[in-house]
Amino acid sequence: MHRHRELCERAVDPLEIAAGLEAHGVTDRTAARFRHRDVFSLAEELYARVPRDGGNRPSTAAVAPGARADWAVLTLLPGALCFASLTALRLTHGQTRLLAAAAGVLATALALRAALRRGPLSTGDHPSTAPRRSTAAFWTCWLVGYALLGDGLLDAAITGGPDGLPTGAAGGDWPLTAAPVLALALACTPAAWAAHLFSARARRRLVSSRGLEDFAASVRPVLLGTFALFLCALAALLALSAALLDEPFAPSRTLALGALLFLARLLTVHGFTHAPKVILTATVTAQAAALATVFAARLPGCDPLAAPVDTLATAWGPGAVPTLICGAAALTLLIHASRTLTRASAHTRPERPR
Known part of the structure; x- marks a missing residue:
């Protein structure tokens, strides 16, 4: 409890403590030394015995209602802009084609960056x-x-x-x-x-x-x-x-x-x-x-x-x-x-x- 107090205080559930213990090298064999059958059982006792920090972070399992719609739309943009750019390249010639290529690459890159900054990616x-x-x-x-x-x-x-x-x-x-x-x-x-x-x-x-x-x-x-x-x-x-x-x-x-x-x-x-x-x-x-x-x-x-x-x-x-x-x-x-x-x-x- 003393060694992992900071982890236990900021945890939002026993699962987060179990994951943190595993990241620090604690295994089921280690947990057996503390008379627990596995790391999950040890984490449950630590979660119960260590008082929670007043400023807990929201649980990682919770998802904002509108989050899925946001990133789902953003992930569609790179493909749509890439297709529009390739279509523009086929319809243009000369200097106009170079400008269309530059604009298409920039727009697709910005859309991809936006898609990668939100959601599961x-x-x-x-x-x-x-x-x-x-x-x-x-x-x-x-x-x-x-x-x-x-x-x-x-x-x-x-x-x-x-x-x-x-x-x-x-x-x-x-x-x-x-x-x-x-x-x-x-x-x-x-x-x-x-x-x-x-x-x-x-x-x-x-x-x-x-x-x-x-x-x-x-x-x-x-x-x-x-x-x-x-x-x-x-x-x-x-x-x-x-x-x-x-x-x-x-x-x-x-x-x-x-x-x-x-x-x-x-x-x-x-x-x-x-x-x-x-x-x-x-x-x-x-x-x-x-x-x-x-x-x-x-x-x-x-x-x-x-x-x-x-x-x-x-x-x-x-x-x-x-x-x-x-x-x-x-x-x-x-x-x-x-x-x-x-x-x-x-x-x-x-x-x-x-």
């Missing part, structure tokens, strides 16, 4: 997490930019180009692929609902569980189920985007990137910012290195540098490179999430980043 405004969030945002922009430009650039580089500027999906030496970007923008809505569903179901499991292992075992299927649900929604949105923009339907690379970004955001929302930052950095580095080796192979005596990327792109297409890189990164984050997001301490508002 919000990470809060803790100052110590701001540098990591900024780094993750920068790498996310790179990954989305590569989804738009990278495949065309890599294909042109392998064949000896590019000889000109990107000209769009209709043709040219360096074609753009806009369908993945539109699908990812539209996927903000299912991502928010999937994150909300996971948090709500995990909170219910926290109420009904009587041990840390029991809670982890019950939450792991929920995590995998919501992750699969998001991927299904993203695949449907990608098919719709490809049909609207008249582009080939290539789901593997977009699903791999979408899975990576969703898991990174889900971990960040629950306070785990280090792993997403490291994985996103490694993913961007690998994609940049793949492009760099193709161009470096043009130097005298450097032909072998491009052999791995050239072989993979020749056999499976240029989209195989980001698919392999993002797929491996997403799998790594999924394994990490299955270990961290199944902890009770992951489902309370942390006081400091982890």
